[in-house]
Amino acid sequence: MISAAVIEALKEIVPAERIMFQEPMKLHTTFRIGGPADYLIYLENEDQLCRIQKYLRLVDVPYTVIGNGSNLLVSDDGYRGIVLVIGKYMSEITVKDCYLEAEAGALMSQVAKTAKEHGLTGLEFAAGIPGTVGGGAVMNAGAYGGEMSQVVSTVTVVNRNGEIMELDNGTMEFGYRTSVIQNQPFVVTKVTFRLEQGDPEQIAEKMADLAKRRREKQPLEYPSAGSTFKRPAGHFAGQLIMESGLRGYSVGGAKVSEKHCGFIINTGNATAEDVKDVIWEVQRRVKERFQVDLEPEIKFL
Ligand SMILES: Cc1cc2nc3c(=O)[nH]c(=O)nc-3n(C[C@H](O)[C@H](O)[C@H](O)COP(=O)(O)OP(=O)(O)OC[C@H]3O[C@@H](n4cnc5c(N)ncnc54)[C@H](O)[C@@H]3O)c2cc1C
Known part of the structure; x- marks a missing residue:
């Protein structure tokens, strides 16, 4: 049971309209399954996350983080605690030379599209993966021979003390559908990709081909x-x-x-x-x- 005082304190950090009470988790998973979370909060920026982590640790309230819920099975009883969503309100993408920087809530499909628009190759595999960049980094998501480990330069995370850290590709300890974050209480807030200049037409063709293969097989x-x-x-x-x-x-x-x-x-x-x-x-x-x-x-x- 989360007290009214805790919720009032959270409203000092995040606007009230981003805080949902008894939110059905089936609305937040691609399985369309899951009972209610006591509270679900849409985060808007890294600063809110740092402050919330510090506070929730202090008051000892359980919490968890999700992205697009595309790799999740949530219990029929839901979740007793607070679900923090790093999604649409944290999804800015910027490109500088061969580097593409995405907030963790950006969708993999959107990041792949932006890379294509800038004639950058390396993220074609990501176009059909229905998760966020944060979830993708945690899972080392991949498809058709490509995976996050091949293109991630750095991952920015917040630890349980609300401190910001930058992990490079090696520190991420990427493996098959895993990364160091599966064993550490880190929350991903940003991912920087290092891509290569490519031919926009070829990039578009490859994405279309992979999308066709997905539609045929899945x-x-x-x-x-x-x-x-x-x-x-x-x-x-x-x-x-x-x-x-x-x-x-x-x-x-x-x-x-x-x-x-x-x-x-x-x-x-x-x-x-x-x-x-x-x-x-x-x-x-x-x-x-x-x-x-x-x-x-x-x-x-
Ligand atoms: C139709 C379909 C096709 C798919 N195809 C592929 C595929 O080809 N390849 C593939 O690898 N996967 C695939 N997936 C699975 C899924 O899309 C990926 O695992 C994706 O990376 C999950 O991202 P998400 O944002 O949805 O994460 P979620 O499902 O929300 O979370 C997954 C895990 O990551 C954690 N997490 C999420 N965001 C953060 C964050 N910001 N910081 C810390 N932890 C976080 C969660 O706590 C959870 O443990 C597919 C799923 C579907 C439904």
């Missing part, structure tokens, strides 16, 4: 969180799931996509419990048949 017509599982070494998750006879397997409204077995989709009224049941059964059957452990790529809240 069930984009249904809510989901993208690939549910990480790619196990030497295999493709989707293929193992299909060969385990789980194509179209469903519990309630959650279903293994028939178009791409690596995706669990929400066919209408799926609950988080439905999705978890599908995940467990998929893990169990794939382990039984292939002795392979499938590790979720999606994050649970």
Whole structure:
């Protein structure tokens, strides 16, 4: 239970209209699943984040950070605490020479589009990833041979004491769908990319080709969180799931996509419990048949 005094103090930092009470998290996830968060706050700038972090630590109120909610499964009970959103109000993008600087709430698609408009190559892979730059840095998001680690120059973060730090590419410890931020309580506020001059026509062609491949292969017509599982070494998750006879397997409204077995989709009224049941059964059957452990790529809240 968050006291009225805490909320009054937060209103001194963030305008009242950016603070939502009992906010349904299904409105903030691409899965369209999730119960209410006690409070959800849209941040507008780094300074607000620093002040809020310091304050919440002092009063010991739980909080978490999300971007576009495109890699998240939120519980049907929602979240007891405060969800901080780094999204549309922190999404400025600037370009100087080969450097593109984006606030963490900028969408990957928008950053890729801006790079294209400036004739900069390197971010074509990002055009179809429906997350923010902050979420992308945390996840080392990638597709079709490209990933954040190849183009990120520096990442600006705020630590739990509300202090701003700049991490270079090496310090980010990027790995397959992971970075140092998954093990540290850092919040990303800005990402600087180092890109290369390219041919605008070729950049546009590559983006169009990747978008076509996505439309053909992925069930984009249904809510989901993208690939549910990480790619196990030497295999493709989707293929193992299909060969385990789980194509179209469903519990309630959650279903293994028939178009791409690596995706669990929400066919209408799926609950988080439905999705978890599908995940467990998929893990169990794939382990039984292939002795392979499938590790979720999606994050649970
Ligand atoms: C249709 C579809 C296709 C997809 N395709 C791809 C793909 O090709 N490649 C790929 O890699 N992913 C893909 N994804 C997954 C997802 O888009 C990426 O993981 C994306 O990077 C998540 O960004 P987000 O802003 O939505 O993060 P969220 O889902 O909001 O959060 C993900 C994690 O990052 C943390 N986080 C978010 N923002 C911050 C921040 N500013 N500071 C600190 N922590 C933060 C959250 O706490 C959470 O742990 C796809 C998803 C969908 C729905």
